[in-house]
Amino acid sequence: MKDVQGKVAFITGGASGMGLGMARAFSAAGMKVMIGDIEEEPMNRAVAEINDAGGDAAGVKVDVTQLESVSEAGIATTEKFGKVHVICNNAGIGVGGKCETASMPNWKWVTDVNMWGVLPWRRRPCG
Ligand SMILES: NC(=O)c1ccc[n+]([C@@H]2O[C@H](COP(=O)([O-])OP(=O)(O)OC[C@H]3O[C@@H](n4cnc5c(N)ncnc54)[C@H](O)[C@@H]3O)[C@@H](O)[C@H]2O)c1
Numbered sequence: 001m002k003d004v005q006g007k008v009a010f011i012t013g014g015a016s017g018m019g020l021g022m023a024r025a026f027s028a029a030g031m032k033v034m035i036g037d038i039e040e041e042p043m044n045r046a047v048a049e050i051n052d053a054g055g056d057a058a059g060v061k062v063d064v065t066q067l068e069s070v071s072e073a074g075i076a077t078t079e080k081f082g083k084v085h086v087i088c089n090n091a092g093i094g095v096g097g098k099c100e101t102a103s104m105p106n107w108k109w110v111t112d113v114n115m116w117g118v119l120p121w122r123r124r125p126c127g
Helices: 017-028 040-052 067-081 104-116 119-123
Strands: 008-012 032-037 056-061 086-088
Touching: 008 017, 008 067, 017 032, 017 040, 017 056, 017 086, 032 040, 032 067, 040 056, 056 067
Parallel strands: 008 032, 008 086, 032 056
Antiparallel strands: none
C-alpha cells in the first residue's frame, strides 16, 4: 500500500507500548485508527491524544482471547470507518520467571493472548 492517506488501521493492544506507537505513527501518516484494547481507561486516553492532535481515532474494548469480542470489534470498526485496510495483531503479554516453574493458569493466559488471540483475525471479521 503506497498511499495510506485516509486508510483505516485496527490495532489490538493499541492503548500502550508499541501498539500506541503504531497508532501515533499511522495517524501522523494520515490514517484513521481504531484502537482495540482490553484496558478501557488507557485506550480512551490514547484515542483522545490522537484526536486532540488532529487525527481521526476511535476505540473499542476488545479481549483478543474471546472470538465473539474480536468479531464485535471488527463490526464496530467497519461501522465507524467503513473498511479496514491494516490489522495489527499487536496485543500480547509476558509472564516472568522460568518456563518449568510457571503456573498452568499463566501458561493458559499467555497462550490464550499471544497465540490464540492472533488467530481469530484470520477469519477477516472486518470484511
Ligand atoms: N516490548 C518488547 O520488548 C517486546 C518484545 C517482543 C515482543 N513484544 C510483543 O509486542 C507486543 C506489544 O508489546 P508492548 O511491549 O508494547 O506491550 P504493552 O504491555 O505495552 O502493550 C500491550 C497491550 O495489549 C493489551 N492487552 C493485553 N491483553 C489483551 C487482551 N486479551 N485483549 C486485548 N488487549 C490486550 C494491554 O492492555 C496493552 O495495552 C506484544 O505482543 C508483545 O508480546 C514486545
